[in-house]
Amino acid sequence: MASVEIKGIRKLYGDVVALSDINISIPSGSFFTLLGPSGCGKTTLLRTIAGFHDQNAGRIEVDGKSIEGLPAYRRDVGMVFQDYAIFPHISVRDNVAFGLKQRKVLASDISKRVADVLEVVQLGAFADRMPHELSGGQQQRVGLARAVVIRPKVLLMDEPLSNLDARLRVDLRAELRRIQRDLGITTVYVTHDQEEALAMSDTVCVMHQGVIQQAASPLDIYLRPENRFVATFVGACNFMSLSKEGGQFSLKSSGAKVFDAAGFNATEIACAVRPETLRVASGHVTPSPEEIAIPAKILDVSFIGREMEVLTITDGGEQLKSLARPDPAIIELANGSSVTVLVKRDDLAFFEATEVGRRVG
């Protein structure tokens, strides 16, 4: 158990900035996830912590001690790899014992610790198997056992579930989280899967183009995104265009005044709303005071089981997607039918209209 401080890390590949002034503080025992699209720098940051390459500037501290200058093999951070990296030429037992042998642990202690950790990952019966006799999910459990058996100060996981099929991924996700809690080991987890990040983490850190966009609890990331990139990358968003009159912004599609900010032009502000907050009603509906009504027509309805996805188009030509519990009255509407899209004022979010524009209201 250890806290991790990352201070001002910069990493360049030639002229390309892979990491730009990264500052992170990870409390002891917490589960910290780096989330972002491929190429955002999350894996680079993880590998920098592991010591597989040097940063150009900045320092990494574990429990207040800098680990810069320590080569990768003396950093004492466990790592779980995307492609498992289970040594194919030695047994499961020898794989798990590998790190302990490097640390010159007594043979009797090694066999005890290996047996214990294999029980934890539910592979006690597989100790003498060779890796090729295991399924992908089992191999990744070996990978986890091998990384935690050395009792590292920090556990690093590089998209450990991305090579597994969907159902196994969900099962193993819960198990990873349980083991991490039981061991209380500080964990840095890399993924591009937002659902995985939200489900597992104490803190989600969204990265884009080598820059941290927001680091917060899953709930804050989803409900209170700090910038437009976070809002669009985590969960889906509808964007609605605004018009400006005398310091007041109103929705073009309904004329309702929604935002008061004198300092911006209409095109500089984006208005976002989550699909699951939109309500679609048949025909013309009068909104309650906290709601705005937008007249629209049905473009497409797809029923996907536990919910329905309704795509509508406003009179101004804007497409709005709504996600709601299936309602036969809506599903059976013909394309082109007139509907009213209802949105609560509180559910609207306003961002500067750049890719990473900050939230303004």
Added chain:
Amino acid sequence: MIRQLRRPDFWTVVTGVILVVLVVLLLIPIIRVLLLSFVDADTLKWTLGNYVEVFTRNFYLKGLKNTLFVGFLGTLGACMLGIPLAFFTARFHLWGRAWISTLAILVLVSPPFIGAYAWIMMLGSNGFITNFFGRIGIETPTIYGAHGIVLVFTLKFFPFVFLMTQTALMAVNKSFEDAAENLGCTPLQRFTKITLPLVFPAISTGAIICFVLSIADFGTPAILGRGFRTLSTIAFSAYRSELGGVPTMAVTVSMIMIAISMLALLAQRRILAKRRYASSLTNLPVKTHLTGWRNVAVHGFCHGVVLIAMLPSLVVVYTSFLKTNGPVFVGGYGLESYGRIWRTAPEAIANSFLFATAAVVLITAFSALISYVIVRRETTASGAIDFMMMVPYLIPGVVMAIGFVTTFRSGFFGGIGAAWLLVMLYFIRRLPYGVRSTTSSLRQVKPSMEEAAINLGAPPLTAFLKVTVPLILPGLIVGSLMGFITAINELSGTLILYDAGSITMPVSIYLAVLDGEFGLAAAHSTVLLLCTGVCVYFVFRFTENRNSAFL
């Protein structure tokens, strides 16, 4: 921010060591040879005179012409045997296909000069085929001279074209051919417009290998030439006659040989630059059954070619068991030849094994390290090492050996024994075999394997030995075996470097052939063939793709 100075890491040190070894053993000798070719032998001043002499004197021009002549014709012959053989074995069901490939591989690895003198025993002035036809009054053409050399090159080098073309043919996606047929091509059009262009890169690569090896070959023209001189025999005899002086003419001729090889290679690169066909093997080619006379003809051709190509080796083995009295075959069978090699030159056998083994130990160690540096470290140095691994293929043995003499027999390195020089020569000339095989093995191993080991606390060397080496072991073994086969069969460079105490089997064979001691030569050759065969067997055991292991 002040950055802590770290000790240079393990692989940086290894890269440095590799570079030093390659510079000393490869670059310096070659540069020495290059520089010497611009030196006047008498005045020791810089001059272009040597090149002027080579390009004006008839003796050298004839040699250049002869070299190109047998090189081109030998390559052409190899293509004419190799390409049909590849098509037949890849596209038709043939009885004994594995047998054909195995024989072709044995031809490929058997000592190169054995072919030459075995043909003398068959078609020479006292050869048994010559005598047989002589008795019934038919005069057979002599084996000596240009056409004999072309015959030997053709039968010796066709496996390169055969194996490379066959591998390519088996990787051509059948959908291409199906599409051509669907678009209206007749089988012949389909073959000439689609299949042949698709395997052309492989054919041209095989042909270039044949050409470069033909240019560099010393044993065949030396044994069969009889006045027909090629650049390699000229360089060798020039070196011999300049002994004690500065071997300027020998190195100048050598530079011409290197230039020809490099031009051939550049030409091939240009040809290949625009032809890269990535192929996904979704739809494997199928083989068809032949019937009637076609079936007989194809079988006859395929088995005929490999059997004739194997004939020299069979003759050699047979001859080694003939009863001899001195150099004379006295009729009947006996082990006198083996008795004589054991009595007169046991050191040749011992030396051959000792030098080749020592070289292979070095090859194995350096192959593992070099392939790691090439595959895992993307630095300028690793690129340079990768490039330098091409060089030994281009440098004929005679040239490399002259480079060694001029570099290590005098001055700073002076006094290194011939045995050591031979080990070093075999090491540097055969290193690329090991590196190539090991490199392709290592490319199959995911880098995360070593990272996992390091992450678990293994220092770089430990991670390399405990994880990387076990995973690349098959490639390492195959590469080392190939290095051993080619090292123990080395003739041309050895002839220049050896002294009384460091004679090897190929040299003994060469000297015995020159003396007309065919029984003695055959016994030595059989020992060489036997140990080559054993190595081939083990290569087969350790490799999945038999063809590519030998190319």
